[in-house]
Amino acid sequence: MNRKYLGYLFEIAWILPSVAVPIAFLVAIVITAFAVGIAVPGNVGRVDPKALSTTAPFDQPGLRELASGRYEAVVIAQLFNFTPGEIEIPAGSKVTFIVTSRDVIHGYKIEKSPINMMVVPGQISRMTTTFDTPGEYYIYCHEYCGAGHHLMVGKLIVTPAKTASANR
Amino acid sequence: MATARVSGVSVAAERAEVGVFATEYRLTGLNLLIAFIALAIGGLFGVMQALQYNGIDLYKPISPILRGGYYQGLALHGVLNVLVFTTFFIIGWLTFVTSRSLGIPLASRALGWTTFGVMTGGLLIAALPLLLNNATVLFTFYPPLKADPLFYIGLTLVVVGTWLLLINQVMMLRRWRAANPAARIPLPAFMAIVTMTMWVICTFGVATEMLFLLIPWSLGLVPGTDPVLARTLFWFTGHPIVYFWLLPAYISWYNFVPQQAGGRLFSDPMARVSFILFLVLSTPIGMHHQYTDPGISEIWKLVHAIFTFGVFFPSLLTFFNVVASLENGGRARGGKGWLVWVFNLPWREPSFTTQVLAMILFAFGGAGGLINASYNINLVVHNTSWISGHFHLTVGTAVTLSFMGITYWLAPHLTGRKLWSPTMALVQAWTWFVGMGIFSHWMHTLGLLSMPRRTAIGAMRELHPEWEPLLPIIAIGALIMFVSAILYYLNMVLTITAGKKDAVPMVPFARAVSGPEDGPRVLDNFKPWLVIAFALIVINYTPTLIRLVSEMQFIPGLRSW
Numbered sequence: 001m002n003r004k005y006l007g008y009l010f011e012i013a014w015i016l017p018s019v020a021v022p023i024a025f026l027v028a029i030v031i032t033a034f035a036v037g038i039a040v041p042g043n044v045g046r047v048d049p050k051a052l053s054t055t056a057p058f059d060q061p062g063l064r065e066l067a068s069g070r071y072e073a074v075v076i077a078q079l080f081n082f083t084p085g086e087i088e089i090p091a092g093s094k095v096t097f098i099v100t101s102r103d104v105i106h107g108y109k110i111e112k113s114p115i116n117m118m119v120v121p122g123q124i125s126r127m128t129t130t131f132d133t134p135g136e137y138y139i140y141c142h143e144y145c146g147a148g149h150h151l152m153v154g155k156l157i158v159t160p161a162k163t164a165s166a167n168r
Numbered sequence: 169m170a171t172a173r174v175s176g177v178s179v180a181a182e183r184a185e186v187g188v189f190a191t192e193y194r195l196t197g198l199n200l201l202i203a204f205i206a207l208a209i210g211g212l213f214g215v216m217q218a219l220q221y222n223g224i225d226l227y228k229p230i231s232p233i234l235r236g237g238y239y240q241g242l243a244l245h246g247v248l249n250v251l252v253f254t255t256f257f258i259i260g261w262l263t264f265v266t267s268r269s270l271g272i273p274l275a276s277r278a279l280g281w282t283t284f285g286v287m288t289g290g291l292l293i294a295a296l297p298l299l300l301n302n303a304t305v306l307f308t309f310y311p312p313l314k315a316d317p318l319f320y321i322g323l324t325l326v327v328v329g330t331w332l333l334l335i336n337q338v339m340m341l342r343r344w345r346a347a348n349p350a351a352r353i354p355l356p357a358f359m360a361i362v363t364m365t366m367w368v369i370c371t372f373g374v375a376t377e378m379l380f381l382l383i384p385w386s387l388g389l390v391p392g393t394d395p396v397l398a399r400t401l402f403w404f405t406g407h408p409i410v411y412f413w414l415l416p417a418y419i420s421w422y423n424f425v426p427q428q429a430g431g432r433l434f435s436d437p438m439a440r441v442s443f444i445l446f447l448v449l450s451t452p453i454g455m456h457h458q459y460t461d462p463g464i465s466e467i468w469k470l471v472h473a474i475f476t477f478g479v480f481f482p483s484l485l486t487f488f489n490v491v492a493s494l495e496n497g498g499r500a501r502g503g504k505g506w507l508v509w510v511f512n513l514p515w516r517e518p519s520f521t522t523q524v525l526a527m528i529l530f531a532f533g534g535a536g537g538l539i540n541a542s543y544n545i546n547l548v549v550h551n552t553s554w555i556s557g558h559f560h561l562t563v564g565t566a567v568t569l570s571f572m573g574i575t576y577w578l579a580p581h582l583t584g585r586k587l588w589s590p591t592m593a594l595v596q597a598w599t600w601f602v603g604m605g606i607f608s609h610w611m612h613t614l615g616l617l618s619m620p621r622r623t624a625i626g627a628m629r630e631l632h633p634e635w636e637p638l639l640p641i642i643a644i645g646a647l648i649m650f651v652s653a654i655l656y657y658l659n660m661v662l663t664i665t666a667g668k669k670d671a672v673p674m675v676p677f678a679r680a681v682s683g684p685e686d687g688p689r690v691l692d693n694f695k696p697w698l699v700i701a702f703a704l705i706v707i708n709y710t711p712t713l714i715r716l717v718s719e720m721q722f723i724p725g726l727r728s729w
Contacts, residue, residue, distance in 0.1 A: 007682060029543045049723060105310050120461065123395075144622040145313075146729045149623060
C-alpha cells in the first residue's frame with residue numbers, strides 16, 4: 001500500500017477512539033449528575049455579608065431537622081473558623097448544607113463525601129448528600145483565606161444512634 | 169529554507185545568520201535569563217513548603233527578610249514559577265522561533281525592546297509588594313483578599329508587554345508573505361503566532377478584571393468588588409493560560425525533537441489542525457475551574473465541561489503525532505519491532521532525553537486533567553493536593569522540564585559555547601523525572617485523602633492520621649528535584665561563563681514526512697478560525713457575564729495575612 005495512505009489509516013485508527021472515548025465519559029457524567037443526583041453547586045442566590053445576623057437562614061446558623069432523617073445545616077465561614085464548627089447527625093441522614101462567608105473566599109470540604117464547595121462572600125453555596133457510615137469526619141477550608149487558613153477545620157460526627165444535636 | 173537544515177556541526181553560513189539575528193538573540197537570552205532566575209527563587213520556596221509539611225520550618229530563619237512566612241513563600245512560589253518564569257521564557261522562545269523560522273528579524277526591533285522593557289518594568293513593580301508581604305494573595309489573587317495596587321498594576325504591565333510580541337509577529341508575517349506569496353507558513357512560525365493569538369484573546373479576561381475591578385478597588389476608587397465576577401474573569405484567562413505554557417513546549421516537541429531523534433515530524437497538517445483547535449477551544453472552557461463555585465448555573469458549567477473534553481482532542485492528536493515522529497526517528501536509526509525502536513533513540517543526547525521524559529510524565533498529567541474536567545468527579549479532588557500534584561506534572565514538568573531541555577541546545581546556540589557537561593544534564597533530567605514522579609504521585613494520593621492544597625500542613629492543630637506517613641515522601645520527592653535543579657543551574661552557569669568556545673550548533677528544525685502541501689490552505693488562514701473562536705467565547709460566556717455584572721455586589725476588601 002502507498003505509504004501515505006498507510007499513514008492516513010493510522011491517523012484514523014487513532015482519531016476514532018479519541019472522539020468516542022471522551023464522548024462515552026461525558027455520557028457517564030451527565031447520567032450521574034442529572035439522573036443519579038451527584039450534582040455540583042449551582043446558582044442559589046445572593047446575600048449581603050454585612051447583614052448575615054438579620055438575614056434568614058444565616059441569622060440562626062446550626063443544624064435543623066426538617067423531617068425524620070432529613071436535615072439542613074446552615075453554616076457561616078469566617079476568618080478562621082466555621083459556625084457551627086461541629087455538626088452531629090445520625091447515620092443514614094440526608095443533609096443539605098447551606099453555606100456563606102462573612103469576609104473572604106473560603107472552602108467547605110467534608111472528607112470522604114461529595115461535599116466540596118467554594119464559599120464566597122455575597123453568595124449562597126448549597127449541596128445535599130446522605131451520610132451512611134458512622135465516624136468523625138474533618139471539614140476543611142480548602143481555599144487560602146489568610147494567615148490562619150490551616151487552622152480552619154471543622155468536624156462532622158455521624159453517630160450510629162438515632163439521636164442528633166448541633167453543638168453551639 | 170530554514171526547515172531543510174540538518175543539525176550537527178556548524179557551518180560558516182550559520183555563523184553569518186546568527187549575526188543577522190543579533191538583536192533577536194540578545195532579547196531571547198535576556199528573557200530566558202530572567203525566566204530562570206525567577207524559577208530558581210520560586211523553586212526554593214517549593215522545597216521549603218515540602219519541608220514545612222514535615223515540621224521543618226525554614227521560614228523563621230529568613231523572617232528578617234520575608235516576614236510573611238509560609239503563605240508569602242507560597243505566593244512567591246506561584247507568581248515566580250507559573251507567571252514570571254513561563255511568561256518570560258515563552259516570549260524569549262517565541263521571539264527566537266518566529267524570526268528563525270520565517271528567516272527574518274523582528275519587524276520592529278524598537279518594539280521588541282519595548283516588549284522587554286514593559287514586561288521587566290511590570291515585574292519589578294509587582295515584586296516590591298510581593299517581597300514586602302503586601303501581596304500575599306497567591307497567583308490567583310482572588311478578591312476580596314486585597315493586595316497593594318502596585319501588585320495588580322505590575323502584573324497588568326507584564327501581560328500588556330506580551331501583547332506587543334503579537335504585533336511584531338503579525339508585521340513579520342506580512343513581510344514574509346509579501347516575499348513568499350505562494351509558500352505555506354513554516355510550521356514553527358505558524359505555531360508561534362497561533363500561540364500568541366490565543367494568548368492575546370484570552371488575556372482579555374484578566375485584563376478586564378485588573379482594569380475595571382481590582383486596580384480601581386485597590387486604589388480606593390470603588391468601595392468593593394464582586395468576587396464571583398472576578399473569579400469568572402480570572403478563569404477566562406486562567407485556563408487558556410495553561411495552553412499558553414504548554415503550546416511553546418509542543419512547538420519544541422513538533423518542530424525540534426523529531427530532528428533530535430534522528431527522524432522527521434510525522435504529519436505537518438495534523439500538527440496545524442491541533443494548533444487551530446487550541447486557538448478555537450482554549451478559551452470558552454474556563455468555568456471548569458468553577459464547578460464548585462456558587463453563583464454560576466450548573467448548565468453553563470456542564471457546557472464548559474463538554475468543550476473541555478473537546479480541547480482534550482488536540483492534545484491526543486499531539487500525542488499520536490509526536491510519538492509517531494519518535495518512532496520515525498527510532499526506525500531511521502535502525503530500530504525494529506513494535507516497541508524495540510525505543511531503544512534506538514538518542515538517549516545520550518540531553519536535550520532529547522529531557523524533553524521525552526517531560527512527555528512521559530505529561531501523559532499522566534493529561535489523564536489527571538481529564539478527571540479534573542469531569543464535572544461532578546471533580547468534587548472528589550477540587551482544591552485538594554491532587555490538583556497541586558496534577559499541575560506539577562503539567563506546568564511543573566511537561567513545560568518546565570521541556571524548557572530546560574530546550575536550553576540544553578539553545579543556550580549553546582545563543583552563546584556559541586559548548587554545553588559544559590552533557591552527562592550532568594542527563595542526570596538532571598532523570599532526577600527531575602524521578603523526583604517529580606514521587607512528589608506528584610503522593611500529592612495525588614494525599615488529595616484523595618482530602619488534604620487541602622495551599623495550606624501550611626505542618627502548622628495544623630491536628631494532623632490527619634492518614635496523611636502523616638505520606639508527608640515525608642513529599643519531602644523526599646522535593647529534595648530530589650532540588651538536587652536536579654542544582655545540577656541544572658551549575659551546568660548552565662558553567663556553560664555560559666566557562667563553556668568551550670565552540671562553533672555555533674545549528675537550529676535543529678525538523679522536516680515532515682507528510683508536509684504542509686498535504687493539508688488544505690485554509691489551515692494557514694487565521695480569519696475563519698478567529699471568527700469561530702470569538703463566536704464560541706460569546707456563546708459560552710455572555711449569558712453568565714451579563715447576569716453577574718447586572719447582579720454585581722461591592723464586597724469590601726480585606727488583608728487577612
